[in-house]
Amino acid sequence: MGEQRESSTWVRRFHPSPESRVRLVCLPHAGGSAPFYFPMSQGLSPAVDVLCLQYPGRQDRRLDPAIENIPDYADAIAAELAPWLDRPTAFFGHSMGAVLAYEVALRLERSPATSPIALFASGRRAPSRYREESVHRRDDDGIVAEMQVLSGTDARILGDEEILRMVLPAIRSDYTAIETYRSEEGRTVRAPITVFTGDSDPRTSLEEAEAWRTHTTGDFDLHVFPGGHFFLANHAEKMMQIISEKISLAASPSS
Numbered sequence: 044m045g046e047q048r049e050s051s052t053w054v055r056r057f058h059p060s061p062e063s064r065v066r067l068v069c070l071p072h073a074g075g076s077a078p079f080y081f082p083m084s085q086g087l088s089p090a091v092d093v094l095c096l097q098y099p100g101r102q103d104r105r106l107d108p109a110i111e112n113i114p115d116y117a118d119a120i121a122a123e124l125a126p127w128l129d130r131p132t133a134f135f136g137h138s139m140g141a142v143l144a145y146e147v148a149l150r151l152e153r154s155p156a157t158s159p160i161a162l163f164a165s166g167r168r169a170p171s172r173y174r175e176e177s178v179h180r181r182d183d184d185g186i187v188a189e190m191q192v193l194s195g196t197d198a199r200i201l202g203d204e205e206i207l208r209m210v211l212p213a214i215r216s217d218y219t220a221i222e223t224y225r226s227e228e229g230r231t232v233r234a235p236i237t238v239f240t241g242d243s244d245p246r247t248s249l250e251e252a253e254a255w256r257t258h259t260t261g262d263f264d265l266h267v268f269p270g271g272h273f274f275l276a277n278h279a280e281k282m283m284q285i286i287s288e289k290i291s292l293a294a295s296p297s298s
Contacts, residue, residue: 052104053123055095057081058088065160065294066092066132067286068124070140070147072166073217074190074210076101083135086283091290094127096120096140100213109216113224117146124151131294133161133234135286137275138246139221141167145258148232160293162232162259163286165239166272168251169258170226179218183211186218192245193272235261237289239282241274242267264289 055077067087069080077095084093098116100109110116120143124132128151136144141164151157168174178189187208236259240252249267256263266285268278275282 051123051126052107053096053098053120054127055097056093057084057095058093060089060092063088063090063092064130065090065290066094066127066130067290068094068096068127068132068134068144068147070096070120070134070136070143071098072138072140073221074101074214075137075140078102079137080135082279083283086279087287090287092130094124098213098217100216101210105210105213109213111216111219113142113146113220116143116220117150120147121150125157128157131160131290132157133163133286133290133293134159135163135165136167137165138167138272139217141165142170142221142224145170145226145232148234149230152233159232159234161289162234162236163239163289164236164255165275165282166241166244166247168247169254169256170224171228171257172251172254173225174246176222179215179222183208186211186214189218190214231258231260233260235259235263235289235293237264237266237285239266239268239275239285241270241272243270244272244274246272 069083071079077097080095084095087093097104099107134144134148144162148159148162151159178186236255238252238255240247253265268274270277
């Protein structure tokens with residue numbers, strides 16, 4: 044099984060921690076890639092074995108066909124993660140990744156043996172909160188402009204614009220997936236949900252972040268940080284502390 048697990052094109056383990064008793068799966072934002080979570084993997088290792096997902100259509104998967112809807116994305120991710128669910132597993136997703144984490148959790152909870160122990164949703168309104176958005180229909184310049192708005196003045200998030208334009212087809216596919224997504228009414232996960240949000244995120248209001256509460260039958264917690272859509276770049280240490288504490292609690296035998 045070890046060889047099978049390591050050969051997955053979806054999974055990146057930057058700091059393998061085979062002795063850890065818990066695992067955290069990190070799902071990137073629209074247009075994002077696995078290395079975005081390298082600092083989180085480094086910070087949580089070796090206590091937590093962190094898996095960072097690499098979506099198709101970018102970096103070393105640039106030639107793989109991109110996915111344009113959330114259900115197909117979630118189905119593919121759930122299938123890819125099957126060999127990794129041999130220990131208590133939590134999920135962290137930012138922006139589109141938060142919705143994917145929720146949808147994957149719904150799929151995994153169909154079997155008690157693979158139920159996630161915790162779900163961390165960052166930088167995204169609740170699945171039941173919709174806005175009419177059409178970034179995926181813009182031309183290339185329009186999509187780049189949207190990403191510049193979301194990254195604010197932090198050039199680390201946007202990266203090199205020339206490289207960014209090379210992966211625009213994948214970014215457009217991601218935006219198509221998240222902007223056409225509609226959650227099925229009334230669905231909830233059993234896993235506790237912890238939400239992280241920026242107080243000036245142009246794409247998520249505090250009310251929309253709070254609405255994640257209705258998507259779990261477990262505990263709910265909301266943490267508000269100063270900043271915009273990518274607030275986590277400046278608050279990683281505090282967020283990792285919260286994640287570590289909650290995972291540890293959820294994985295304890297008495298929980």
